[in-house]
Amino acid sequence: MENLTKQQIVLVTLLVSFITSIATGIVTVALMDQVPQGMTQTINRVVERTIEKVVQVPTQSAAVVTKETVVVKEDDLIVSSIEENTPSIVRFSMVGSDGQKTPAAFGIILSKDGLVLADSWQVFSDAHYTVELASGASFPVDRLISYEATQTVLFKIKLPEGSKISLQPVVLADSDKLKLGQTVVYIGGLETNSVGTGLISNLRTKTVTLDASSTEPQVPAPVTDITSNIRVGSADNGVLTNLSAEVIAFKLSGEAGPFLPSNKISSLLAGYMTAQASSTKAR
Structure with missing residues (x-):
């Protein structure tokens, strides 16, 4: 060693390091072959899951959350309110003895099975009435009960048996x-x-x-x-x-x-x- 030049000493050092790393690799492989299969699978799963998380993190961090401000005009809300309530409005017509109909009252649908509220001052107890839906369809009604204290009366729309007509009741606020x-x-x-x-x-x-x-x-x-x-x-x-x-x-x-x-x-x-x-x- 004393007779070696500096360049030769460097080369010898690199050669020893190379041989040592090869020997370490051979020993590691030999030891891994002796490890039980279950432990190897566990190590593999841990590595796989870790890799998945590492891959997903950049994606999540790169995600951009955008906030969009939507301006709703009062006019749009007014129009929407009218459109949504129109299917729940009915018009009463009084049917005369000759079959002629006379506009009589305004009403609103309260339930899907056809309960309708009307002003008791606008409909007579001994008269026959039909109601016209927003769609233009007309049906007879039965008078159910009057409420003198609130000046109202409940009717029930008589839909044909087996009818598939869907009635839309109003949504009552608090x-x-x-x-x-x-x-x-x-x-x-x-x-x-x-x-x-x-x-x-x-x-x-x-x-x-x-x-x-x-x-x-x-x-x-x-x-x-x-x-x-x-x-x-x-x-x-x-x-x-x-x-x-x-x-x-x-x-x-x-x-x-x-x-x-x-x-x-x-x-x-x-x-x-x-x-x-x-x-x-x-x-």
């Missing part, structure tokens, strides 16, 4: 959550849709006595009457909707032209359905 100044849409008309827009100008609520000692959260005072700045004839019927296409009130005829809140309509419908269910069980 009228106790209405706010003064809220934008509303009016849909009425004895024969065709007549619409208008405005605001809720007054909300009359029922007086609720608060119990100061109660720990329960106080519920909002129920709305008993709704007033809008939309000008509507005293004898006209129609509905008020919000911009979510939910019905918030039914316009009754009369000098004051009151709007019956949707929660009162919901209560009438629930009461009728409960009575029908009890009657069915009794049979």
Whole structure:
């Protein structure tokens, strides 16, 4: 070694390193052959899964989340509310002894099986009526029950047996959550849709006595009457909707032209359905 030049020493060092690495590889392969098969599979699976994660990470980190701001105009919401509620509106016609039909009242469909709400001041108890759907189809109706306190009456559309006609009921909002100044849409008309827009100008609520000692959260005072700045004839019927296409009130005829809140309509419908269910069980 003492007689070797610097270049020869470097070459000898590289040769020894090369031989050592080859020997290490041979020993490693020999040891791997002696390892049980199950351990080898486990190591392979770990490696495979690690590789999969390493490959996916760049993809995920490179993903770009874009946020798109959609501007919805009030006009679009008004039009949408009218379009969505039109299939739930019916027009009553009184059928005379000669078969002639006379436009009589405005109504709304409350259930898929054909329950319809109308103003009791606009329909006579001893007359025969048909209702015309938005599609133009006309069907007879049965008078079910009148509610003097709310000036309303329920009818049932008599669809032909086996009919595949699908009735679309209105969606009733929670009228106790209405706010003064809220934008509303009016849909009425004895024969065709007549619409208008405005605001809720007054909300009359029922007086609720608060119990100061109660720990329960106080519920909002129920709305008993709704007033809008939309000008509507005293004898006209129609509905008020919000911009979510939910019905918030039914316009009754009369000098004051009151709007019956949707929660009162919901209560009438629930009461009728409960009575029908009890009657069915009794049979």
